[in-house]
Amino acid sequence: MRLGCQRPARHRPWLPLLGLLLAWGLCCPPGATALDKVKVRLMWVHQAQFAGFYLAQDQGLYQQAGLEVELMPANPHGHGPLEELGQGECDFAMGWLAEALIKRAQGLPLVHLAQLVQRPASLIVTFQDSGLSDPKSLDGQRVGLWQGHAAAAPRAMFRGLDIRVNEIRQGSSIAPFLSRAVDAASAMLYNEIHMLYQAGVDQEELNIFDLGKLGLAFPEDGIYAHENTWHNNPDLCRRFIQATLEGWRLAFKEPEVALAATMKRVDDSRLASNQAHQRWMLKVMSQIITERVGLEKMGELDPQGLALAGELLFKHGFLPRAIPNGAFCVPAWQKP
Amino acid sequence: MTAIARLRPHWLRLRTRFTVFVLAGVGLISLAMALLTYHGSSQALLAARQEHLMAFARSQAWELARSLGQVSGAARNLSTFLEVWHPANSEEAMALLRHHLQEAPKVYGMALAYAPFAFDSRQRFYAPYIYRSSQGFKELNLDSPTYDYLAQDWFLIPNQLQNPNWAEPYFDEGGGEVLMTTYSAPMVKNGQVLGVATADVDLERLGREVAGLAVGQRGYAFLITKQGTFLAAPEESWVMRETFFSLAEALQRPDMRALGQRMVRGSSGLVKVTDWRSGRPAWLAFVPVPGPGWSLGVMAPEDEVLAPVVSLAHQQTLWAMGGLAALVLVVWWMMVRLTEPLHHLVAAARRLAGGDLSTHVEDVRPGDEVGDLAQSFNLMVDDLKRYVQELTFTTKAKERIESELDLARQIQQSVLPRTYPPFPDRSEFDLFAQSLPAREVGGDFYDFFFIDPDHLGLVMADVSGKGVPAALFMTVARTLIKTAAQHHPEPLKAINEVNAQIIPDNEMCMFVTVFYGVYGIKTGQLRYVSAGHPSPLLRRAGGQVEQLPRAQGLALGIMDDLRLEMGRINLEVGDTLLVFTDGLDEAINQDNQMFGLGRVGQWLAQALPNDAPQMLDDLIANWRGFTGPVEQFDDLTLLLFRRRQ
Numbered sequence: 001m002r003l004g005c006q007r008p009a010r011h012r013p014w015l016p017l018l019g020l021l022l023a024w025g026l027c028c029p030p031g032a033t034a035l036d037k038v039k040v041r042l043m044w045v046h047q048a049q050f051a052g053f054y055l056a057q058d059q060g061l062y063q064q065a066g067l068e069v070e071l072m073p074a075n076p077h078g079h080g081p082l083e084e085l086g087q088g089e090c091d092f093a094m095g096w097l098a099e100a101l102i103k104r105a106q107g108l109p110l111v112h113l114a115q116l117v118q119r120p121a122s123l124i125v126t127f128q129d130s131g132l133s134d135p136k137s138l139d140g141q142r143v144g145l146w147q148g149h150a151a152a153a154p155r156a157m158f159r160g161l162d163i164r165v166n167e168i169r170q171g172s173s174i175a176p177f178l179s180r181a182v183d184a185a186s187a188m189l190y191n192e193i194h195m196l197y198q199a200g201v202d203q204e205e206l207n208i209f210d211l212g213k214l215g216l217a218f219p220e221d222g223i224y225a226h227e228n229t230w231h232n233n234p235d236l237c238r239r240f241i242q243a244t245l246e247g248w249r250l251a252f253k254e255p256e257v258a259l260a261a262t263m264k265r266v267d268d269s270r271l272a273s274n275q276a277h278q279r280w281m282l283k284v285m286s287q288i289i290t291e292r293v294g295l296e297k298m299g300e301l302d303p304q305g306l307a308l309a310g311e312l313l314f315k316h317g318f319l320p321r322a323i324p325n326g327a328f329c330v331p332a333w334q335k336p
Numbered sequence: 337m338t339a340i341a342r343l344r345p346h347w348l349r350l351r352t353r354f355t356v357f358v359l360a361g362v363g364l365i366s367l368a369m370a371l372l373t374y375h376g377s378s379q380a381l382l383a384a385r386q387e388h389l390m391a392f393a394r395s396q397a398w399e400l401a402r403s404l405g406q407v408s409g410a411a412r413n414l415s416t417f418l419e420v421w422h423p424a425n426s427e428e429a430m431a432l433l434r435h436h437l438q439e440a441p442k443v444y445g446m447a448l449a450y451a452p453f454a455f456d457s458r459q460r461f462y463a464p465y466i467y468r469s470s471q472g473f474k475e476l477n478l479d480s481p482t483y484d485y486l487a488q489d490w491f492l493i494p495n496q497l498q499n500p501n502w503a504e505p506y507f508d509e510g511g512g513e514v515l516m517t518t519y520s521a522p523m524v525k526n527g528q529v530l531g532v533a534t535a536d537v538d539l540e541r542l543g544r545e546v547a548g549l550a551v552g553q554r555g556y557a558f559l560i561t562k563q564g565t566f567l568a569a570p571e572e573s574w575v576m577r578e579t580f581f582s583l584a585e586a587l588q589r590p591d592m593r594a595l596g597q598r599m600v601r602g603s604s605g606l607v608k609v610t611d612w613r614s615g616r617p618a619w620l621a622f623v624p625v626p627g628p629g630w631s632l633g634v635m636a637p638e639d640e641v642l643a644p645v646v647s648l649a650h651q652q653t654l655w656a657m658g659g660l661a662a663l664v665l666v667v668w669w670m671m672v673r674l675t676e677p678l679h680h681l682v683a684a685a686r687r688l689a690g691g692d693l694s695t696h697v698e699d700v701r702p703g704d705e706v707g708d709l710a711q712s713f714n715l716m717v718d719d720l721k722r723y724v725q726e727l728t729f730t731t732k733a734k735e736r737i738e739s740e741l742d743l744a745r746q747i748q749q750s751v752l753p754r755t756y757p758p759f760p761d762r763s764e765f766d767l768f769a770q771s772l773p774a775r776e777v778g779g780d781f782y783d784f785f786f787i788d789p790d791h792l793g794l795v796m797a798d799v800s801g802k803g804v805p806a807a808l809f810m811t812v813a814r815t816l817i818k819t820a821a822q823h824h825p826e827p828l829k830a831i832n833e834v835n836a837q838i839i840p841d842n843e844m845c846m847f848v849t850v851f852y853g854v855y856g857i858k859t860g861q862l863r864y865v866s867a868g869h870p871s872p873l874l875r876r877a878g879g880q881v882e883q884l885p886r887a888q889g890l891a892l893g894i895m896d897d898l899r900l901e902m903g904r905i906n907l908e909v910g911d912t913l914l915v916f917t918d919g920l921d922e923a924i925n926q927d928n929q930m931f932g933l934g935r936v937g938q939w940l941a942q943a944l945p946n947d948a949p950q951m952l953d954d955l956i957a958n959w960r961g962f963t964g965p966v967e968q969f970d971d972l973t974l975l976l977f978r979r980r981q
Contacts, residue, residue: 075482142496168496169487175504176489178563181496198582199563200597270507270515272565274578276586 035068036236041081041090043221045073045172046265047273048281049190050094052116054261055254056247065239073269076172080148085110085226092229092240097219097301098152098309098318104328105319109227114241114299114333116248117221119288120212121189122153125196128205130183135209139163144170144177144185152318153216154186159316160215174199190284194277216312219305220288223332230330241332245299252286252295255279299333350678351671358667359660366656373652378645385641386619390606393621393634396549396557401626403442403545407535408519408627410440412500415521415533418448426464429455430475433466437473444468444516444538447478449491450531461485467536490518495529498522502628504565505539505576515539515576517567519628543568543575546632552640554614558633559625564600567630570613587612595620599631611635677706681713693721741804745773748807751814752781756949764857765792768948769975772919772956772968779806780917780973781814785821790858793821796851796869796915796975800891809846813838813892817852827852827865828902835867835892847893851915860907860979865900867892870918873933873940877910881941883933884913912978914940914955919972923963931962948976 042050053071056062062069072090074081081093082100086108095103097115104110124143126132132141135157143165145151151167158165168182174195177185187193187208196206211218223241230237251258262278293300306329307322314322346353414436423429429448437446445467455462461479468474478485485491490503500521508516516536523530542559546568549557559568564579574583580596583589592612598605604623611618617638622631639646677700687695695717700710749771756768769782779799787793795817799806816834824830831852838848851872853864864884868891871884887903907913914936923931939958943951952974959972 076487168492169484171484171487171489171492173489173504175563176492176496179493179497179501181493181501198579198585199565200579200581200593200600202597270509272504272506272576274582274586276582 035063035066036239037068037070038091038236038240039070039072039089040240041072041074041084041093043074043081043094043096044076045271046262046269047191047271048259048262048278049221049285051251051258051262051282051285052248053244054247054265055250055258056243058261059247059250061243061246061250062240065243067236067240067243069240073265076146082108082110082224083148085224088226092223092225092237094221095224096150096152097222097306098156098313099148099150100222100224101309101313101324101328102152102318104324105321110224111227111230111327112301112329113223113225113230113237114245115219115222115301115305116299117285117288118219118291118293118302118305120153120210120217120220121284121288122150122211122216122218122220123187123189123193124154124184124209124211125177125187125193126184126207126209127180128207132183133207135214136161136163138165138184140166141183142166142168142181144168144182146170146186150186152313153211153218156312156316156318157211157214157216160312190281190288194280198274198277217305218309218312219302222301227327230332234330234332237330237332238336241299242335245333248289248298249295251282252290255282255286258282301329350675351668354671355664355667359664362663363660366660370649370652370656374645374649377648378642381645381648382642385636385644386606386621389619389621389634389636389641390604390623392551393557393623393632394604396634397623397625397632400546400559400632401628404519404537404625404627406440406442407537408500408502408521410436410443410446411519411521411533411535414446414448414535415500415523418523418530418533419525426462429462430464430466433464434473437466437468440535442537443535444514444541445536447534447536448531449478449485449520449534451495451529452486454530463531490520490534491532494520494522494532498524498529502561502630504561504563505567507576508536517542517561539567539575543572549634551634551636552643555618555634555636555640556613557635560596560599560631560633562600562629564596583612595622598622599624599633602629602631608638609635611637674706677701677710681706681710684713684717688717688720693717693724744804744807748773748781748811751811753784756947758784759786762857764979764981765855766948766978766980767792767794767976768952769796769973770949770952770956771971771973773971774802774919774968779810780919780971781810782915782973782975783814783818784975785818787821787825787854790856791825792855792857793818793827794851794853794855794862794864794915794975794977796872796917796973797848798869798917798919798971798973799848800846800893802971805844805846809844809848813848813850817850821852821854825854826902827854827863828900831865831867831889831892831900832898835898836896838893839896842893845893847891849891849917853915855907855977860909862905862907862913864903864905865889866903867898867900870916870921870933872913872915873937874905874907875912875914875940875943877908879941881937883937907979909979909981910945912940912945912951912976915975915977917971917973919968919970920959920974922970923959923968923972924966925963926966931959935962945978948978952976 040053042053057069057071080099082095082103084090085093100110100112132138145154145167147169170186174185174192176182178199223244225237259275259279259282263275266273266278289298292302310319310322310324313319348356423432433446433448437443445465447463447465449463452460463478463485465476465478466473493501500519503518503520505515505517508514516539518534518536520532520534522532546557546559551557556570558566558570560566560580564581565576566574566578569575580599581593584592584596589612595607595609599622602624606619606621609618609620614637619636619638619641620633622633625632680697680700684695684697696714697710701707702711752771758767767784771780771782773780779802781797783795785793797810797813799810799813813834816837820830820833824833831850849868851864851866851869853862855862864887866887867889871886873881873883875881884905885903887901889900890898892898921931921933921936939955943954955974
């Protein structure tokens with residue numbers, strides 16, 4: 001059985017290292033130019049949401065771009081990745097547009113290098129039997145919200161609806177929602193919705209509020225850097241973004257390879273996830289990343305999305321002005 | 337014989353046939369009974385095994401609940417205690433934890449996690465944790481920038497619900513560093529949650545316990561949470577990572593998903609499923625584990641569940657085959673016993689057919705049908721023997737009589753003049769006579785003799801009756817006629833005399849018809865009497881045929897007065913006289929037609945004037961040609977006389 005065959009790699013912790021050494025030995029003959037070391041903070045624990053990064057790393061795309069990339073999963077309970085950019089803990093970080101706009105308005109000089117997720121996948125779910133059948137009914141309820149990057153859009157929605165909810169800090173688990181410790185929970189189309197399905201909850205048992213359809217169509221996953229990084233080494237940024245986008249193109253072309261690369265990291269991290277879930281996630285990612293832009297213009301930020309996010313966040317008081325000051329978007333995603 | 341030869345022979349001998357038929361019949365009945373028994377017993381056994389499986393699952397779930405009760409009890413005790421007693425400092429708190437952990441051997445680790453500022457109004461977080469390691473108890477503070485315990489399920493859920501909760505399995509990185517699940521009991525004071533007291537279960541240990549449940553040889557047990565997540569599974573990699581529903585999704589098994597929903601919703605049941613590991617039919621018993629609300633599943637391959645049924649069926653088959661083999665032996669032995677006497681009978685019959693009349697079937701016990709047959713056979717042989725003896729005797733007697741009759745015939749023939757020519761020195765006439773008796777000895781006779789040198793007597797007689805008496809009477813009559821002829825030249829007188837001599841001594845009332853003629857050689861005149869005898873036929877030299885004028889007269893031996901008349905006729909040279917008895921004209925053929933005087937006359941008219949013997953032979957041949965295969969009924973005696981000079 002395929003599922004049963006996945007042995008946790010912790011039994012052989014030296015194996016990835018050995019693989020890296022081998023790859024390095026093969027691709028970089030002695031005397032080759034030294035690779036630029038970069039640290040990348042992902043948005044979440046290892047999962048298919050980042051499959052393009054994994055393939056770029058595993059298939060040597062970063063190496064070909066002269067990069068030695070360290071992909072760091074996020075701690076769902078820890079600091080936000082964008083904050084780490086400010087603290088210099090990483091060179092590149094993933095973040096959502098709304099959060100990035102707020103952070104920049106708050107004085108963190110970050111620049112947008114590439115937009116991955118074009119269509120919002122943020123949802124809020126309630127159980128049908130709870131009677132919470134429209135967003136307004138969330139008033140006064142316990143609502144699980146991720147802190148940081150994901151909180152802006154729902155908070156904007158609550159303010160738009162003029163309701164107050166009891167925010168409960170949500171982690172990577174759906175157990176609080178399932179055990180009714182919260183009345184509503186944040187969910188991603190590519191993640192929690194399917195986790196609920198894998199916990200035996202049928203779609204018919206849920207009310208799903210799609211934030212995108214409720215007028216909060218904020219573009220989500222993007223890649224950011226400190227503006228100093230961009231100014232000092234735009235070539236490095238371009239090489240990183242191009243290799244990453246190439247990794248995504250490869251992931252959509254070879255989903256099984258992407259899945260294997262994902263599962264390897266899931267196994268290594270001893271995460272409570274499985275292949276069926278990651279396969280689902282990769283499928284959804286393929287849809288929301290290529291929507292509007294296709295494979296060629298992948299990485300482009302929709303100006304309308306940017307404008308909408310700015311306006312809404314300004315309207316609800318998250319931003320002092322609707323348009324970010326200075327050069328927020330830099331065309332690192334464009335092929336030279 | 338031909339009727340039997342036309343029948344198709346049997347393929348098999350009686351023994352084999354009988355054995356095969358009995359075996360087939362009994363075999364079929366046994367098979368039907370075995371199938372019925374198998375069906376019935378398999379149903380009963382299956383029901384019993386299912387009940388057993390269900391009971392096993394239930395007892396194991398209770399056992400598990402009892403074991404987990406220790407864990408949850410430890411945390412509950414701690415939380416209850418802390419609701420009324422507040423540790424003064426962290427040392428006291430840690431000592432309390434250590435004490436509780438020592439008391440609960442099934443608990444891997446215990447924590448006290450306080451809500452912000454609940455332990456100490458100056459301290460935001462406080463969460464001491466103690467767990468077992470290979471180096472003994474280890475202590476930790478869970479409060480760290482990377483381990484936000486307030487957002488962990490084990491804190492958040494009981495905190496929100498104000499109720500104890502079993503967390504989903506997780507790898508406790510930064511905590512116990514093992515795959516675990518945690519029971520958390522909130523400490524509630526005045527409606528406020530002060531924090532939670534937790535107790536951890538090492539899932540590897542739990543997995544070993546569940547995996548250690550003996551479910552046959554290939555069966556297994558598994559444990560899933562309320563979310564369907566595997567806590568214990570036959571595949572180690574499923575634990576924590578796979579849920580019952582993710583397996584169903586990967587295997588595209590909607591039935592499994594529906595089953596999982598029943599399980600996580602606390603149902604219990606027994607269902608037949610296709611085992612998702614082996615792909616073979618299996619029985620799954622599932623029961624909720626009281627307390628955490630998990631579901632314990634016990635999977636038993638159907639062939640193992642049915643193993644006793646199958647072994648029962650094997651046993652039954654073996655017994656049935658053994659029984660059939662014994663039956664074959666018994667039937668064969670019986671058939672040998674039954675057919676052995678038949679073989680004796682067949683051999684005896686063959687000996688009998690070979691002519692051995694002394695044969696007997698000796699060693700067949702009487703009392704049954706075959707014994708009766710043997711007895712009947714012996715009786716038949718005895719009867720046959722007696723019959724053959726009688727037949728032999730009768731044949732011998734007949735042979736003796738026949739030889740005697742043959743002798744009588746020879747004697748009788750010898751007394752009749754048989755030579756040709758009868759009188760070689762007399763050339764005036766041609767004369768020959770012949771007699772064909774119907775039986776060995778006849779009653780007809782003829783005679784011719786010279787009364788004096790110029791007169792020739794011709795006699796033709798037919799005695800009533802046949803055989804020896806008639807022959808004897810004939811001899812008497814012949815002698816009497818010959819004697820009387822010597823005394824009386826006149827035929828009429830001579831015959832009357834003979835009658836006068838016969839009448840007195842004729843007690844047997846025999847009679848004789850006689851034609852007696854005296855031929856004058858010089859004159860050519862024939863004087864004759866016919867005492868009840870048919871008139872001879874005469875063929876004139878010219879060829880015309882006539883019957884001698886009839887002379888009246890009765891047969892001799894009937895009455896004294898014969899009322900005889902005497903006839904006279906002159907024979908010319910070449911005239912031929914045929915004297916005969918009624919055996920000639922009254923002989924009949926197959927169509928019951930008489931030969932008749934007409935045919936005799938016809939023959940006489942057309943016959944070539946040969947010597948008398950040749951002519952008689954020709955007539956006899958003609959006569960035989962007419963009668964064909966019809967047995968001669970009456971004596972036939974013929975006399976031919978022709979005048980030559």
